[in-house]
Amino acid sequence: MPTDLSQAADARTFRPSPHAKRGGLRAGQGRFGVMLLLPALIAFSLIVLSPFVQALGLSLYKYTISTPEPIFVGLANFKKLLADPTVRGSFVTTAVYVFFTTFFSITLGLAWAIILNEPFKGRNALRGISLLPWIMPATVSAFIFGWIFNSRYGVLNAVAMEFGFIEHPQAWLSTTSGAMTAIVMVKVWLSIPLFMSFFLAGLASMDREQIEAARVDGAGNYNVLKDHILPHLRPVILVVVVLGMIGNLQQFDSIYALTGGGPVRATSVLSVEVYRRAFEQWDIGMAATIGVLWVATILPPAYFYLRQLMKGAE
Amino acid sequence: MTELVIQNLYKRYGEVEVLKDINLTVKTGEFTVFVGPSGCGKSTLLRMICGLDEVSSGEIAIDGELMNAVPPSKRGIAMVFQSYALYPHMSVAQNMGYALRLAGESKELIAERVTRASEILKIDDYLDRKPRQLSGGQRQRVAIGRAIVREPKIFLFDEPLSNLDAALRVDMRMEFARLKDRLGTTMIYVTHDQVEAMTLADKIVVMRDGRIEQVGSPLDLYHHPENRFVAGFIGSPKMNFLPVTGGDGARLRLPGGSVAAPRIGKPFEIGVRPEHMEITDGAENTLTGNVLTSEHLGSDTFAYVQIEGVERPAMVRLDGERQITHGEDVSIGFADSAVHYFGSDGLTISQAQVPAAA
Numbered sequence: 001m002p003t004d005l006s007q008a009a010d011a012r013t014f015r016p017s018p019h020a021k022r023g024g025l026r027a028g029q030g031r032f033g034v035m036l037l038l039p040a041l042i043a044f045s046l047i048v049l050s051p052f053v054q055a056l057g058l059s060l061y062k063y064t065i066s067t068p069e070p071i072f073v074g075l076a077n078f079k080k081l082l083a084d085p086t087v088r089g090s091f092v093t094t095a096v097y098v099f100f101t102t103f104f105s106i107t108l109g110l111a112w113a114i115i116l117n118e119p120f121k122g123r124n125a126l127r128g129i130s131l132l133p134w135i136m137p138a139t140v141s142a143f144i145f146g147w148i149f150n151s152r153y154g155v156l157n158a159v160a161m162e163f164g165f166i167e168h169p170q171a172w173l174s175t176t177s178g179a180m181t182a183i184v185m186v187k188v189w190l191s192i193p194l195f196m197s198f199f200l201a202g203l204a205s206m207d208r209e210q211i212e213a214a215r216v217d218g219a220g221n222y223n224v225l226k227d228h229i230l231p232h233l234r235p236v237i238l239v240v241v242v243l244g245m246i247g248n249l250q251q252f253d254s255i256y257a258l259t260g261g262g263p264v265r266a267t268s269v270l271s272v273e274v275y276r277r278a279f280e281q282w283d284i285g286m287a288a289t290i291g292v293l294w295v296a297t298i299l300p301p302a303y304f305y306l307r308q309l310m311k312g313a314e
Numbered sequence: 315m316t317e318l319v320i321q322n323l324y325k326r327y328g329e330v331e332v333l334k335d336i337n338l339t340v341k342t343g344e345f346t347v348f349v350g351p352s353g354c355g356k357s358t359l360l361r362m363i364c365g366l367d368e369v370s371s372g373e374i375a376i377d378g379e380l381m382n383a384v385p386p387s388k389r390g391i392a393m394v395f396q397s398y399a400l401y402p403h404m405s406v407a408q409n410m411g412y413a414l415r416l417a418g419e420s421k422e423l424i425a426e427r428v429t430r431a432s433e434i435l436k437i438d439d440y441l442d443r444k445p446r447q448l449s450g451g452q453r454q455r456v457a458i459g460r461a462i463v464r465e466p467k468i469f470l471f472d473e474p475l476s477n478l479d480a481a482l483r484v485d486m487r488m489e490f491a492r493l494k495d496r497l498g499t500t501m502i503y504v505t506h507d508q509v510e511a512m513t514l515a516d517k518i519v520v521m522r523d524g525r526i527e528q529v530g531s532p533l534d535l536y537h538h539p540e541n542r543f544v545a546g547f548i549g550s551p552k553m554n555f556l557p558v559t560g561g562d563g564a565r566l567r568l569p570g571g572s573v574a575a576p577r578i579g580k581p582f583e584i585g586v587r588p589e590h591m592e593i594t595d596g597a598e599n600t601l602t603g604n605v606l607t608s609e610h611l612g613s614d615t616f617a618y619v620q621i622e623g624v625e626r627p628a629m630v631r632l633d634g635e636r637q638i639t640h641g642e643d644v645s646i647g648f649a650d651s652a653v654h655y656f657g658s659d660g661l662t663i664s665q666a667q668v669p670a671a672a
Contacts, residue, residue: 217413218387
């Protein structure tokens with residue numbers, strides 16, 4: 001062991017610590033960072049990346065219940081799909097669904113956040129209860145709404161008849177608009193807590209004196225909202241719109257549990273369509289093709305979201 | 315004429331009384347300053363005049379009109395907030411014209427008033443900028459401009475200089491004085507800084523623990539404080555207080571010496587301002603003590619003299635060139651007329667009836 005320091009100094013050579021690795025501190029930190037990321041990377045590769053790559057591959061094959069082995073067909077699936085009116089219908093249904101769910105979750109989430117931002121007794125308890133839909137599994141929520149809309153013993157029928165809006169019980173979920181309204185309502189109900197939390201966080205950083213100054217300047221509730229709260233929440237709204245769109249494009253469980261994509265194809269959004277093609281019609285190739293198109297529609301909002309996040313991180 | 319009258323005003327938050335029986339009249343064109351230590355209720359009082367906080371009981375009237383239930387924007391007042399509270403996403407011009415825009419005024423009128431106010435405040439070069447592109451002093455001016463544009467009957471300022479650095483604060487203080495002369499509008503100004511109060515005010519309202527301690531002109535408060543609190547709060551550096559330890563009819567015994575007894579009353583404590591003390595043997599009253607330390611500011615020298623039996627060393631203001639030896643025993647001298655007498659209840663024992671010491 002080199003215990004004589006003066007001798008070592010004379011020789012002008014210092015033996016590096018046996019624990020030191022090549023590349024110095026920075027590279028060591030880099031390696032440590034990769035090690036920390038590794039579990040997540042492995043999980044991501046197994047659960048997300050590899051199925052996605054497989055699906056990407058399958059979209060180029062004809063692979064149905066009548067083909068024992070997948071047959072490579074190139075882009076034929078895509079060609080067929082783009083000419084298929086049912087798939088185009090699915091895109092339209094998805095667009096309608098995403099628009100209404102995103103719009104209502106954001107407006108209602110914002111309204112609820114503004115209410116819960118006001119100081120009143122029992123506010124914290126109400127805030128806690130408001131998170132309930134978020135905690136509940138989506139299928140459970142879907143079944144609750146299923147009961148509400150039920151044609152024979154549903155609460156909606158009972159209430160509507162009690163107030164004299166309808167004379168006979170209605171089969172709400174068996175009409176096109178009724179079924180769409182129902183799945184939108186479930187999703188909005190599920191999304192409000194999350195969006196409300198985003199908005200509450202945004203409102204918490206709002207300068208109270210700014211609102212007071214606006215009041216002194218003569219701003220009523222409408223002007224306070226339009227001229228002060230909304231501009232302040234702009235970055236939050238941007239993120240929430242994008243997150244909402246991504247989430248709503250992906251929504252499956254609550255829709256499938258409530259309507260199964262019906263009546264006929266009225267609520268058959270892309271996620272349901274993929275599921276139906278794959279596990280009801282056993283047309284794996286086509287399902288994969290729709291899946292690829294579906295991912296393509298999610299990519300632009302996802303890109304915006306990530307860019308916004310990066311901006312925030314800078 | 316714009317007169318603000320406050321009568322029997324109380325503010326309560328549950329059990330806590332923040333303001334207790336406030337009675338105050340502010341006359342037209344008067345520059346009134348509310349001053350007091352933090353937590354004394356001065357900002358709450360201002361916010362109640364503004365209409366941001368509700369009145370628990372009592373009355374606030376402007377021009378004889380009861381204001382208790384009138385919303386802030388209808389009271390004919392404008393407020394400048396401590397944080398300036400500028401609208402971050404609006405330009406300077408939009409900030410200043412916001413109230414007029416809400417009131418539905420024409421674009422020409424808004425532009426004209428904004429231009430005029432910005433010229434007064436010398437911010438006409440920044441009208442297109444956003445608040446975040448401005449310095450602290452410029453933001454302060456925009457906040458004042460926003461108030462001026464509304465042409466209010468009363469301006470309210472809530473600690474407007476507390477966010478500025480020391481040098482800028484002195485400059486802005488001067489601007490306030492200039493603004494007061496130029497506009498001639500009634501102004502109410504809240505601060506915890508008694509120097510700001512002394513330099514700006516026509517009338518100072520000294521507050522403590524939700525009560526008004528004394529109302530008067532700066533010199534009035536300086537020369538005739540009504541109680542020990544006002545005496546200690548107004549004036550910089552602070553007044554020296556000495557307990558009375560005994561005495562006969564002619565002289566009161568103090569730690570380190572004695573002082574002429576007042577004609578009336580039984581003083582518990584006396585006070586003398588540092589600027590009324592000297593280090594000298596030849597004075598009407600003298601106290602002996604030991605020089606603890608001294609501060610040389612160039613213009614003045616402050617000597618801290620420890621008097622036996624007094625916890626806080628007495629401060630004596632001396633000439634800037636005066637040299638003091640630390641640890642030296644000295645005599646502090648002061649005139650009879652410089653002495654303030656306080657009773658055991660903290661109130662001043664007025665010597666108004668007593669002829670001034672010869």
